[in-house]
Amino acid sequence: MSPGNGEGELSTDEALELLADETRYQLLRTFCERDIGDDGRVDLPELLETLSETSKTEGDGPASESDARRERLTVELRHNHLPRLDSRGVIDWDAEADTVARGPTFGELRPLVELLDEHTDELPGNW
Numbered sequence: 001m002s003p004g005n006g007e008g009e010l011s012t013d014e015a016l017e018l019l020a021d022e023t024r025y026q027l028l029r030t031f032c033e034r035d036i037g038d039d040g041r042v043d044l045p046e047l048l049e050t051l052s053e054t055s056k057t058e059g060d061g062p063a064s065e066s067d068a069r070r071e072r073l074t075v076e077l078r079h080n081h082l083p084r085l086d087s088r089g090v091i092d093w094d095a096e097a098d099t100v101a102r103g104p105t106f107g108e109l110r111p112l113v114e115l116l117d118e119h120t121d122e123l124p125g126n127w
Contacts, residue, residue, distance in 0.1 A: 039101075
């Protein structure tokens with residue numbers, strides 16, 4: 001990862017900013033762990049289901065609360081996280097087709113995501 005902000009490269013600050021949000025981190029973690037289909041694209045509803053499962057905690061409330069959480073997540077993804085990751089080339093979001101794929105700079109973040117994932121037990125509790 002370069003300190004500069006050259007074409008197609010993420011600076012260290014940009015990479016850490018993108019990983020600072022739990023939802024974006026979980027989304028990128030999903031793309032690291034998944035066997036992506038032949039065309040490399042994932043339907044957004046399928047991705048939402050995966051992210052909803054990841055964010056559930058033991059003792060979650062009734063289904064109506066779960067539906068509300070999923071709706072909030074949908075809005076956050078469409079209006080914040082997906083455009084932000086897409087603008088940096090980390091993912092390729094096709095809003096019309098409602099699909100997401102790894103972008104050209106995804107490989108720059110992948111080692112950081114995997115490193116954080118491998119050392120989760122060594123990180124402070126609020127990370």
